[in-house]
Amino acid sequence: MNREEYLPKEKAVYKAVIELFEEGADINNLTVAEITGRAGIGKGTAYEYFSGKEEMIAKAFFYNGEIFCNQLYEGVSKEKTLYDKVNFVLLEMENQVAIMGCIFRLLHMLSENSLVSRWIRELLKQKELSEEVPVAGLIRKILYDELGDREMPSEENMTYLVCSIYSRVFCYGMMLKAEIYKKEEQRERVRRLTSRGICREVEEIFTLG
Amino acid sequence: MNREEYLPKEKAVYKAVIELFEEGADINNLTVAEITGRAGIGKGTAYEYFSGKEEMIAKAFFYNGEIFCNQLYEGVSKEKTLYDKVNFVLLEMENQVAIMGCIFRLLHMLSENSLVSRWIRELLKQKELSEEVPVAGLIRKILYDELGDREMPSEENMTYLVCSIYSRVFCYGMMLKAEIYKKEEQRERVRRLTSRGICREVEEIFTLG
Amino acid sequence: MNREEYLPKEKAVYKAVIELFEEGADINNLTVAEITGRAGIGKGTAYEYFSGKEEMIAKAFFYNGEIFCNQLYEGVSKEKTLYDKVNFVLLEMENQVAIMGCIFRLLHMLSENSLVSRWIRELLKQKELSEEVPVAGLIRKILYDELGDREMPSEENMTYLVCSIYSRVFCYGMMLKAEIYKKEEQRERVRRLTSRGICREVEEIFTLG
């Protein structure tokens, strides 16, 4: 999926939603007037592209997440070792704090009961990723790359591995967000611990089969 | 904090909010009429106890979380080893799926920009728990118990440890919610992996100091 | 059904709708703001009594029609002969041109496809008058009174009779509305022709059985 495929007004709506969110707006109280006003289009125009406010918000977060993950994977691909790959992801999270906020919000929305949530789950289904939250897909891809010629572990173990890595990465993101580690050297240390822990677990499971 | 301190109508409101949430209501679209209707009190009465809808919802989730954590800690205290303690927590998460949903929602709300979120953060501040999300406090208590006479690790390492454990527990909860493991034997396996992983990391950090 | 049974705000809405209609408003473009503004109540208040705009309008016309027919029947009851009764009805139509406009509109609405129409048909069903337009019920009552001890004609003939009388009365109303006969002596002549024609047909059918 490529940003160039979107129609300009569609893109404008996505951009508007994400911008407003990043500026601290409460998603659940975002109004269509705010979104279209920011997007620079007429209120009615938005309804030519979306069935309602919820679809606008859901798609904005969904595609924003998709693009971020794709970019992240591109960057990850340039790294050689698993350790460096994980480290790259953690560093990127730090560099793109704003976009991380969107990703976290997207993940939260997945477990809500709102109309926006229903739209997001619908979008995941359409992309045949029904069981994969955005970031999980990225992790799975990295694992496949790492596996190389070795024998594939059982599906059960793979899923556990994905979840485990996911939780560690997620945890690092939470700490960043909470600004617990104010100094770069502290963060560097935690990144090292996290990356090493992940590598070790991957090797374990891969060896285990 | 003790449930007996609440006034009956206050309690009724909390119960109503949690019930409605557990029945699948969308929190952001909960109405005062629904809440008071379920609580069996008049709409005006609620405003004698709360300044507005947001306070009702925020306090409902906050105190619900507090009670759950206290109960969990009581149960945990009966277990001897760290492994069993962690296992107990994971099992409880499974046994109390409904209440876990409330806890997760509470955590999500912490990072939102809604009025409800602001109320929750306000409540945390009042309890002097400003930096601790609900479950994190529980983990820290378990770690202190486990530490015993050994030397306390650096605050930095403790924080990392709490976050790491938190993320693993959170991950297990997510997998439960997503119903990825349908068979008890699969869940049992993941619980074992999770508990063992946590124990190992605790020992590492405790040894490291 | 008695006007006293209505709640005051309900009555205010009915009055407002009918007034606005009599002042020449287009029913299909009546706004809730106009209705409640005229009724002297808040917009939200109307929704405490009605499910929507359509229910307000439909009920306003329905009950207005019911009341008019009841009043008309009371007046009719004081007359002795069928001729005088019919004449009384025709005279009343002339005296109450405004209310007749409402009745005609009500009849027209019965054959529309709007939400208002559906409400009116629903109301008729509830009153167990599903096959009887408001005025038809009045005609049937007059016929039963006139029948006295004589044998009841076949249901088929009764229905024809009701429709036939209905169409004659309706026609007189149309002429009044179109102001074809400007002089009272012309109208008096047509009333006489109409009443006589009706009486003759009733006797025919009653004799026929």
Add this chain to the structure above:
Amino acid sequence: MNREEYLPKEKAVYKAVIELFEEGADINNLTVAEITGRAGIGKGTAYEYFSGKEEMIAKAFFYNGEIFCNQLYEGVSKEKTLYDKVNFVLLEMENQVAIMGCIFRLLHMLSENSLVSRWIRELLKQKELSEEVPVAGLIRKILYDELGDREMPSEENMTYLVCSIYSRVFCYGMMLKAEIYKKEEQRERVRRLTSRGICREVEEIFTLG
């Protein structure tokens, strides 16, 4: 007035409006998009031919009514006696239930206060038929034919006659629409009664002068 005089896109709009109405659409909630979509022309194109939605709808019903009346008159002309002529009209009403619905709707619209109504009244004025509703003109023509060499009754009596016949025909149409008589033999009986009643009244008035 001849169908050939209409431009193709104009005709397409009329056809679309009538079709939509016959399919049960609510005229007051017909949208331009629906009309032009059905007509197979662009939304903007309709505005090259009409000043607005109301003109489209009004003209559609008006010309549809005109064509129907002309066709009906042609058919009536082939009948010899008044009885047969009236019977023919009633039968045609039954055979063309759909188109009758349009005629009835046209009549109802005449007494409304909507913009569509104003357009219809405007059209009647332009055709110098200001005092004649569509079907009334047909009745008057039939009466003139029937009169032959006999002396013309007073204008007052003629108007009464037209209205009276009109009301009986209208009444038959209403009964058809309400589907009160489900069996053809019942309808046949009512047609006979109606035709006979009309003939008798015409003779009376014609004799009266």
Add this chain to the structure above:
DNA sequence: AATGAATGAGGATTCATTCAT
């Protein structure tokens, strides 16, 4: 001439909050 994307005024409806009882 024909189009339909874009618009925004307009209107129905909801719901948090108040306040007289």
Add this chain to the structure above:
DNA sequence: TATGAATGAATCCTCATTCAT
């Protein structure tokens, strides 16, 4: 203290109309 009827601000969405192509 407890209530819930009344309110109207707030907001979503529709759709007639325009106008650049």
